[in-house]
Amino acid sequence: MSAPRTLFEKIWDEHVIVVSPQGEALLYVDFNLINEGQSFLAFDQLRMEGRRARRPEQHLAVTDHYLPTINRALGTAGMPNPEIRRVVEMLDENAAEFRLPHVGWFHPDQGIAHVIAPELGIAQPGMLITCNDSHTATNGACGALAVPIGGGNQLRHVVATQTVWLKQPKTMRISIDGRLPNAVTAKDVVLSVIREIGVGGATGYAVEYAGPAITAMSMEGRLTVCNMSIEAGARIGMIAPDETTYQFLAGSKNAPQDGDWDAALAYWQTLPTDADAVFDRELAFDAARFAPMVSWGTSPDDCSPVDGVVPDPAQIADAERRRHVERALDYMRLTPTTPLERIAIDRVFIGSCTNSRIEDLRAAAQVLKGRRAVVPGMVSPGSSAVKRQAESEGLDRIFIAAGLEWRDSGCSMCNGSNGELVAPGERCASTTNRNFEGRQGRGALTHIMSPAMVAAAALSGRLADVRRFD
């Protein structure tokens, strides 16, 4: 019998080709996703060196960050900003030149890379997946080991060799015990954990989320939790595959077919962490104590249950933390001790790889149904498939009737690469994952929360407790 191992260790060990004398492992990459970002640097360099993609079929180029969410039918002509258009075109050209499969603005599968990889069944248990984006861990919800890589040299290396050099991280298990209270969602779980352990709390670790509250979650919820691993510093976040995972995968385009399904299933069932496996660090939380969360500051751990107040720096003993909170409140234009529910907002955004899947849109629509938002806002589904599904359920009509814009899919206002920005000084309730200074645009004031909470905020014109809208 081999020693008991964690889910992470099993997949890691399975992919090691060689370990360098310096202790870095050369790992095999089963699949790599590529977005526009800085990927052109990798391709420019490969071109100058005369190198090709070693395994083109194990890559998927996905246009998501720079694609506008309107006027899609016009193609690149619908991108008035020449710089943005150029970035989109460069990925088109590079994918064509390096013969990489590509999901561009024209494609029926188009969407945010971290939304479409699980949706298409590209992210499967036991796989090692890379992507030149910090939220790659999202795919870990499918029981995969998904690692972010740099858009320049690391991506160039993966394209040329189908491998990546990595230092083995430590392991951490975060258990969420018990059951989630009414109206508390996956977003609230992960925000509560980040609030507790801080933005550096999981740095250097591969995190496995476990426990009854995680097991009870849908795939959509699990994807939301793993998505925000990086907001606690962890580059890797994952959840053991189980019945929920298998059912989700079974309907997807890339699911193992026929006879392969049984073999795949048998393999996947060997992956969950062994009973006696030891983690470098273990944390446990009681789900019953979680509440709907909103952020008030400029870092994802600057958040609080919605019935709380803006913190008072004068009450913070730690000098460094106090300075951060002072600066955050100054940027966010907030006064200490203001009840969070008194903070008026100017707009809302529902979208991003954190919360733009069908379940997220249903949750927001349920709150908005038959009501009118008092502030403007937009809804951008995470993929074209999610968009079609939502329209078949009539969710688009609910959003539009509530006064919100129903857009195409993409990263959009999550970080505004495509030019869809929150205006300076505007306050936005957003389902995204980062509330950094300027994240949604220069001077934009971002509050992050769950889709249902954003819907409640849209109806109230201020941060609001969704539990009042039942």
Place this chain on the structure above:
Amino acid sequence: MLAFTVLTAIAAPLDIAKIDTGMILPGRYMRRHRRPGHDYGEAFLYDLRFDETGRPRRDFVLNDPAYHEAKILVAGGDFGCGSSREGAAFAVMDYGLRALLAPSFGEIFQVNCIQNGILAVTLAEPVIHDLWRQLRARPGSALTIDLPNQRLIAPDGMRHEFDIGPLRKDRLIRGIDDIDVTLEHLDGIEAFEAKRRARLPWLPAAKRDARA
């Protein structure tokens, strides 16, 4: 990648601390294609080299004709700090530099330089100051950098040892980057791949025209 063994070349003194990657490669160049004849050489330290109207700043050291052939830059502390933009190392390389000497470097920038065949080594601050003094006294003087022996020979003939990790040194001397290092394991990669495919035949493979 170009190999680096012994280099004797003109060195330019750049007496400014904390030149960050945003100064080395201004943000507006970051979305620009880099190809032969249209590389990042122009972008290198652009705002230090040129004024708002695009005219060379006469008082900036690199605009002195004595340094036009410089391949070595003797820089101030924290050279290449700031954002991790990899294009900054390309700008250094495309400008024509092969070696950077400074009291300290931004860590990611230093790794990126070595990855691209640029020797970036730290020297004690007094040594840097002494080099600046000598280079200013005789603009256009040459330094010799002897990587195999980890030694620098100053214009006055003084020798200074420097540190460099064995792995980085080996890569620079052999002129190989991490792809070359990896491809030394190509047999292992191929064997691994064949075995994995046979055992897990269902792993997804995307199609070039996934539209179908």
